[in-house]
Structures are given as structure tokens and as C-alpha cells.
Amino acid sequence: MSTPRKAPTMADVARLAGVSPMTVSRAFKRDASVSDATRSAILEAADSLGYVFDSTASNLRSQRTDFVAVTIPSINNANFADTVRGLSEGLKERGLQILLGYTDYDIQEEERLVEQLLRRRPEAIVVTGGRQTPRTRRLLENAGIPVIETWDLPDNPVGHVVGFSNAAAVRSMVDHFVSVGITRIAFIGGDADRDTRGTDRRAGFIAAMQAHGLDPDRLIAAGTPPISMREGADAMGRLLDTLPDTQAVICVSDLSAFGALTECQRRGVNVPGQIAVAGFGDYEIAGICVPSLTTINPLPREIGKRAAELILDVLDGTQAGPATIALEPILMRRQSSP
Amino acid sequence: MSTPRKAPTMADVARLAGVSPMTVSRAFKRDASVSDATRSAILEAADSLGYVFDSTASNLRSQRTDFVAVTIPSINNANFADTVRGLSEGLKERGLQILLGYTDYDIQEEERLVEQLLRRRPEAIVVTGGRQTPRTRRLLENAGIPVIETWDLPDNPVGHVVGFSNAAAVRSMVDHFVSVGITRIAFIGGDADRDTRGTDRRAGFIAAMQAHGLDPDRLIAAGTPPISMREGADAMGRLLDTLPDTQAVICVSDLSAFGALTECQRRGVNVPGQIAVAGFGDYEIAGICVPSLTTINPLPREIGKRAAELILDVLDGTQAGPATIALEPILMRRQSSP
DNA sequence: TTCGCCAGAGATAACGATAACAAAATGGTA
DNA sequence: TACCATTTTGTTATCGTTATCTCTGGCGAA
Structure with a gap:
């Protein structure tokens, strides 16, 4: 089934096609100047030998x-998956491939991952950013390639940014509830600072409540981030048990919010009538x-798309200094709230 | 912010540490014989220079x-994500990194992808398998590396297999319904053969119905695979409109099934009472x-875990011939059925 | 004392493509 | 026909690490 003999190289193809290896190399590029006749002869020879281009050699010589x-916290998250898809589509046309790694929401793991990735000499690196270990930061700063932080608006970014303010997004939700007369609002989130974006959302909730002069203490800790549907349901159960006069609850993610919804269904609590x-x-x-x-749509696909465009601009030299692209998440009013 | 000067190499580190480049190389490996004193001096020198190991050169010279x-149909799918996680965890201990690509459920795209991936000279390739273009098959056969097909039990596998029978899994669901006296059963799936596993599930449904002497024609085409929640809901609407005496419906995925459930909720149709x-x-x-x-749990994490173990065994030479590991999906009886 | 063995370190060449430069072939024009 | 511009092809050296072989010094056993 497999071929034990050594894989053919460009030199083998060149010999068979009666040209120099350099011409074979050119034939495998897009725009390189090779006559049609020569190119097809070369491709035919390559095909008959079962030649597969070896990018390890190409990478070393061409330094490309x-x-x-790309680092994301979790592979199993539709939002991050959308960002990756946006990135992937934007980069594909230029022949750039994504080298994906996930941090499991752990900045130590992120440090290991970033180092591993940089060893592979990527053309650019996209991190789901905000906070990182000092060493990670140093690695990124010295990497000598474009660095894009996403899903956040860091105070002191390493390089480029394509993101949004998690705190401001949650504030808009609080404002919405207050504008329709709801004041007793709770927040369901993780019980640790592992997920920096989740932490920012909780901080945004607290700040927004205080800005309205409202009590920001209806905080339900739902477990180690990321919060699952089940944990959202459990948290809602505790909220209904302990603070039954709560009028609205903002959850750190749709998954926990859906879990919370199901708990209301199970208990016969009407949404949005009772909460x-x-x-x-x-x-x-x-x-x-x-x-x-x-809910709030943070435009994950758009983040990926804009990050890809930014990378291409930077690599082309079109984009000079560090760019910060701030997106505006969209409040989606639906049936679960007035 | 970025360093315009050329990145330091092992030679630079060697000079600073007062050793030969070869010793630096050894110091960066695990088991290589370097005295502790020398090693720490080298690592210190590397750190002070901001040296980052260059695997492009290592890859070429060591041929590793x-x-x-790994190819998966879609990055935005919790099942495949679980398989990737299982793979990733199993391979991490050996220092193997996953190079991920997705095919968008398109075998032409898969062909392009497989070729791109093979150019990077991976140690092994895992495909979400079953059917592929002739050229893809040829590429895999001649790749000279372990090939693992997953999420399926192909009749004529390229190499190794870690999967299950999609048809048999659906048959078990049909059997379950028949065993509780339900005979008018429908199937909601895609309207094209793009998703080979979805197609197998539909075929399994038809075969199982026929085996019981039942009418297998309650087939609702819900759109281009993969079917979304929305499409599942629409399909359920059509089913309730056109075949209102249907007693049960099997959906090609949980997402479409959940969409179908919500449609029942919206229409006030009781599940499982009415359907x-x-x-x-x-x-x-x-x-x-x-x-x-x-639903049916196809053990996605386990698929990844077993595939990783298999890869390690093959690379170690422990596993001789092509292996086929057939897993048994688990029928999960819950509230939506009697 | 001599020999063998091994840990630790160095010297050399090579992995397979391509950047950079050079030369030959081609085509159009004066 | 001669000449220049352009296209097409070839030659050489090299990217940065490491496989492989070699060498040195220290230590224990005979």
C-alpha cells in the first residue's frame, strides 16, 4: 500500500522532463515564466513519478x-470557529494556510503554544488576545512578524487589533434592560478569571449597573470557564432559588443562556414574563x-475577515503602523426579553 | 515593536555560549547527551539573544x-471538534502537532486540501473518510505515511480505520422505534450526496425500514448538507403539513433534530406524545x-483518542498491518421518544 | 599499567528547494 | 540583416539544522 522507496524530488522530475531543476521549480509556481509546452511536459513528468512538492525545503530556502x-481558546466554540473561517477564507486566495492551536483558556498553555507556533516561522500570528504571560508578550513582540490581537480591545496592544469591547457590549445590554424599566438584573458567568473575555463581560456588567446606580451584586458563579449549557441551567436554578425577585439575567454566553432558558422551562417559569x-x-x-x-452578536466572522485583510495589507506593506479596528457588536432583541 | 535585524540562529547561540552549533542542537533536544552545565549555559545564551528554534531547517534536515x-468536513461542528481534541491530546505527549484543514463537505475541496497538506510532509494523515476522488485516493495511497480514515467503515479502506457504521447506527434507532410499536417513521436529511455520512444514514434508514417491511418513503429533504437547526425546523414543518400521521422522525443530526423540536414547540405539537x-x-x-x-452517541472523542494511539503504534512499528477499529455508537434514550 | 568503554563535544556534509545572477532563445523593428 | 527588448532556461550557492562519523578525556576492571 505504501511506497517504501524514496520519494522523488524535483531533480528526478527535471531529469525525466529533460530540463533543469530550476525550471521545474518555476513550473510549480503560478506566475513564473515558463513556456506552456515546458510546463505541461514537467507536470506530466511529475505526475507520472507521483511527485509531491516538498514545502519543507521550499520553506527553508525561501524563508517563507x-x-x-492562529490561537483560539477552544476549538469547540462556534464563535471562534466563525472567526477562523473568516480568516481562512480571506487568506486562502493568497495561498496562506492557517496553523491552528488552542489554549484551553489557559495563558500558560498559550505561552507554550505561541512558542511552538513561532518555531514554525509563520508569516503572521493571530491571537485571541487581551492578556498574556510576560514571556508570551515578549515572544510576540520579538517575533518580527505581524501580530493581531482579536476579540478584545487591549489597553496596551502588542501590535494590531481587530476586536470589540466586551465590557461595552454588556453595558449596552444593561442599558437596554434599564431603558424598559428593568432594574433587578443578575449576571451568570464563570467563577474564575481563566476566560479573560468572560471576566471583562462581568466587569462591564458591574460597571454598567453602578453607572445606573443599581445593585451589581446579583452575580452567579457557574463554574470553571467556559460555562456549559448544563452549568448555565444549574446557575439559573440557584438564581431562582436565592433571588426570586430578579427581573432579568445576562449570561456570559448563549450556551449558558440557553441552559438557563431550559431550566425555566423545566420549572414552569415564564420567559420573559417572569424573568x-x-x-x-x-x-x-x-x-x-x-x-x-x-443576545449580542460580536460579528465573529467579520473579525476573521478583517484580520485577514489586515494581514494581507501588512505583508504587502500597504498598512504602515499598528492598526486598531474596533467593531460594534450588535444587540439582537428577541423573545426572551421585553 | 518588531525586530528588523535578522533573527539569531544556532550559530549565534553557539558563539555566545562558546560551543559548537551541534552542541546547541543537542541541547535543544530532550535526550541528547549534553552535560547539565553546558546545557544551561546554552539555554541562557539562547534566551539572552531571543533565539527561537527554527523548525523549517530542522524539518528539512531531519526529514521529520x-x-x-487532519481533515474534517467543518470546523464548526462539535462532534468533529471532539475528535480533533481526542487526537490532539493523544498526540501532544509525543510532540506531534495537528495540521488541520476542512473540506466544507466537498470532495473536490478535499482533494486540493489533501495535496496541500501532503506537501507539508506530515508524519501521518487522518481523513474523515469513506469516499474520495480517485486522485485523492491515489495521493493517500502513495503518500508513504500512515493513513487513518475515521467516522466511517469504508468497504475498501486506504489504510487504517477508526470509525463506525453510520447505516447500522441509524438502523438501531429504527429498531428501537419498531420495538415500541412505532411504524410510521420519517427521516429528515440533506437533499444531496455531499455529506457521505449523512447519505449513509439515510441509506441505513431506508434499508432498516425495508427490513421491517415498513414504508421507507417518508423522506424529507432539508437542504444542502450540513443541515442547520433552521433547516431542521422547516423540514419538520413540511413533515407535519404533508404527513401528519407520522409517529416518529429521525433526523440526520442533533442540530436539525433540535430545530425540529422547536418547530413542534411553536406549533403546540407534543413531543413525544404526538410525534x-x-x-x-x-x-x-x-x-x-x-x-x-x-439520539446516538458516536463517541467522537474516542475516535480521536483511538486514532492517536493507532498513529503512535504505527510510527513505533508496533502496529504491523492495516488496522480497523470499529466502535459501537450508543443509543441514548431520552424524553423526545417513548 | 593497560585496555576498553562511554559520556561529552566537534567537524563535515547534506536535506531539497530557490534567490540571484547569467545566458540563450525568440521576436519585432529599423 | 543587425540589433535590442523580452521571454525562457540554466548555473551556482545557500537557507539553518542535524545525521553521521570522529575525537578526547576520564574511569573502572583485569
Whole structure:
């Protein structure tokens, strides 16, 4: 089934096609000047030998890998997956491939990952950013390639930024509830600072409540981030048990919000009649569950798309200094809130 | 912010540490014989220079990349994400990194992808398998590395297999319904053969119905695979409109099944009282939605874990011939069915 | 004392493509 | 026909690490 003999190289193809290895190399590039006759002869020879281009050699000699390194907290998250898809589509046309790694929401793991990725000499690196270990930061600063932080607006960014303010996004939700007369608002989130974005959302909730002169203490800790649907449901149970006069609850993600919704269903608690529920992320489920879920769409696909464009501009030299692209998340009013 | 000067190499580190480049190389390996004093001096020198190991050169010279290529249909799918996580964890201890690509459920795209991945000279390749273009098959056969097909049990595998029978899994669901006296069963799936596993599930449904002497024609085409929650809901609407005497419906995935459930909620159709609903995948949502969803757990994490073990065994030479590991998906009886 | 063994370190060449430069072939024009 | 511009092809050296072989010094056993 497999071929034990050594894989053919360009030299083998060149010999068979009666040209020099350099011409074979050119034939495998797009725009290189090779006559049609020669190129097809070469491709035919390559095909008959079962030749597969070896990018390890190409990478070393040309000092280009056509990799863009991307770190995301979790592979199992539709929002980050959308960002990766946006990136991937934007980079594909230029022949750039994504080298993906996930940090499991752990900045120590992120440090290991970033170092591993940089060893592969990517053309650029995209991190789901905000906070990182000092060493990670140093690695990024000295990497000598474009660095893009996403999903956040860091105070002191390493390089470029394509993101949004998690705190401001949650504030807009609080403002919305207050504008319709709701004042007793709770927040369901993680019980640790592992997930920096989740932490920012909770901080945004507290700040917004205080800005309205409201009590920001209805905080339900739902477990180690990221919070699952089940943990969201459990947290909602505790909220209904301990603070039954709560009028609305904002959840750190749509998944926990959906879990919370199901707990209300199980208990016969009417949403939004007795309590309003809001999420974050605008996952597909938010639009289709019953009642549909009020949430915030942080434009994950757009983040990826803009990051890809930015990378291409920087690599082309079109983009000079560090850019910060701040996106405006969209409040999606649906049935789970008034 | 970035360093315009050329990145330091092992030679620079060697000079600063007062040793030969070869010794630096050894110091960066695990088991290589370097005295502790020398090693720490080298690492210190490397750190002070901001040296980052260059694997492009290492890859070429050592003919090893420590990549395992993995293709999945979609990055935005919790089942495949679980398989990737299982793979990733199993390979990490050996220093193998995953090079991930997705095919968008398109075998032409898969062909392009497989070729791109093979150019990077991975140590092994894992495909979400079953059917591929002739050229893809040829590329895999001649790649000279272990090939693992997953999520399927192909009739004529390229190499190794870690999967299950999609048809048999759906048959078990049909058998379950028949065993509780349900005979008018429908199937909601895609309207094209793009998704080979979805197609197998539909074929399994038809065969199982025929085996029981039942009518297999209650087939609802829900759109281009993969079917979304929304498309599942629309399909359920059509089913209720056109075949209102249907007693149960099996959906090609949990996502479409959940969409179908929500449509029942919207119409006030009782599940499972008026109609039973089943899905496929055992996504988290299946366990928590109301009513919870009867489904099939295909053990996605286990697939990844076993595939990783198999790869390590093959690379070690422990595993001789091509292996086929057939897993048994688990029928999860929940509230959406009797 | 001699020999063998081994840990620790160095010297050399090579992995397979391509950047950079050079030369030959081609085509159009004066 | 001669000449220049352009296209097409070839030659040489090299990217940064490491496989492989060699060498040195120290230590224990005979």
C-alpha cells in the first residue's frame, strides 16, 4: 500500500522532463515564466513519478512558510470557529494556510503554544488576545512578524487589533434592560478569571449597573470557564432559588443562556414574563430556540475577515503602523426579553 | 515593536555560549547527551539573544515535521471538534502537532486540501473518510505515511480505520422505534450526496425500514448538507403539513433534530406524545433541551483518542498491518421518544 | 599499567528547494 | 540583416539544522 522507496524530488522530475531543476521549480509556481509546452511536459513528468512538492525545503530556502498561526481558546466554540473561517477564507486566495492551536483558556498553555507556533516561522500570528504571560508578550513582540490581537480591545496592544469591547457590549445590554424599566438584573458567568473575555463581560456588567446606580451584586458563579449549557441551567436554578425577585439575567454566553432558558422551562417559569434572559454570541441556537434568545452578536466572522485583510495589507506593506479596528457588536432583541 | 535585524540562529547561540552549533542542537533536544552545565549555559545564551528554534531547517534536515495532518468536513461542528481534541491530546505527549484543514463537505475541496497538506510532509494523515476522488485516493495511497480514515467503515479502506457504521447506527434507532410499536417513521436529511455520512444514514434508514417491511418513503429533504437547526425546523414543518400521521422522525443530526423540536414547540405539537423525535451525534444540547433528545452517541472523542494511539503504534512499528477499529455508537434514550 | 568503554563535544556534509545572477532563445523593428 | 527588448532556461550557492562519523578525556576492571 505504501511506497517504501524514496520519494522523488524535483531533480528526478527535471531529469525525466529533460530540463533543469530550476525550471521545474518555476513550473510549480503560478506566475513564473515558463513556456506552456515546458510546463505541461514537467507536470506530466511529475505526475507520472507521483511527485509531491516538498514545502519543507521550499520553506527553508525561501524563508517563507505561507503559514498564519492562529490561537483560539477552544476549538469547540462556534464563535471562534466563525472567526477562523473568516480568516481562512480571506487568506486562502493568497495561498496562506492557517496553523491552528488552542489554549484551553489557559495563558500558560498559550505561552507554550505561541512558542511552538513561532518555531514554525509563520508569516503572521493571530491571537485571541487581551492578556498574556510576560514571556508570551515578549515572544510576540520579538517575533518580527505581524501580530493581531482579536476579540478584545487591549489597553496596551502588542501590535494590531481587530476586536470589540466586551465590557461595552454588556453595558449596552444593561442599558437596554434599564431603558424598559428593568432594574433587578443578575449576571451568570464563570467563577474564575481563566476566560479573560468572560471576566471583562462581568466587569462591564458591574460597571454598567453602578453607572445606573443599581445593585451589581446579583452575580452567579457557574463554574470553571467556559460555562456549559448544563452549568448555565444549574446557575439559573440557584438564581431562582436565592433571588426570586430578579427581573432579568445576562449570561456570559448563549450556551449558558440557553441552559438557563431550559431550566425555566423545566420549572414552569415564564420567559420573559417572569424573568428575561439574555446571552452573548448570537450562536445559531439563539435565533431558533423557543423563546428565541436576546443576545449580542460580536460579528465573529467579520473579525476573521478583517484580520485577514489586515494581514494581507501588512505583508504587502500597504498598512504602515499598528492598526486598531474596533467593531460594534450588535444587540439582537428577541423573545426572551421585553 | 518588531525586530528588523535578522533573527539569531544556532550559530549565534553557539558563539555566545562558546560551543559548537551541534552542541546547541543537542541541547535543544530532550535526550541528547549534553552535560547539565553546558546545557544551561546554552539555554541562557539562547534566551539572552531571543533565539527561537527554527523548525523549517530542522524539518528539512531531519526529514521529520512532527505534523499530523487532519481533515474534517467543518470546523464548526462539535462532534468533529471532539475528535480533533481526542487526537490532539493523544498526540501532544509525543510532540506531534495537528495540521488541520476542512473540506466544507466537498470532495473536490478535499482533494486540493489533501495535496496541500501532503506537501507539508506530515508524519501521518487522518481523513474523515469513506469516499474520495480517485486522485485523492491515489495521493493517500502513495503518500508513504500512515493513513487513518475515521467516522466511517469504508468497504475498501486506504489504510487504517477508526470509525463506525453510520447505516447500522441509524438502523438501531429504527429498531428501537419498531420495538415500541412505532411504524410510521420519517427521516429528515440533506437533499444531496455531499455529506457521505449523512447519505449513509439515510441509506441505513431506508434499508432498516425495508427490513421491517415498513414504508421507507417518508423522506424529507432539508437542504444542502450540513443541515442547520433552521433547516431542521422547516423540514419538520413540511413533515407535519404533508404527513401528519407520522409517529416518529429521525433526523440526520442533533442540530436539525433540535430545530425540529422547536418547530413542534411553536406549533403546540407534543413531543413525544404526538410525534417522537430522534437525532444523531449526542451534542450537549441533546441532553439539556426540553424535552431532552433521544439520539446516538458516536463517541467522537474516542475516535480521536483511538486514532492517536493507532498513529503512535504505527510510527513505533508496533502496529504491523492495516488496522480497523470499529466502535459501537450508543443509543441514548431520552424524553423526545417513548 | 593497560585496555576498553562511554559520556561529552566537534567537524563535515547534506536535506531539497530557490534567490540571484547569467545566458540563450525568440521576436519585432529599423 | 543587425540589433535590442523580452521571454525562457540554466548555473551556482545557500537557507539553518542535524545525521553521521570522529575525537578526547576520564574511569573502572583485569
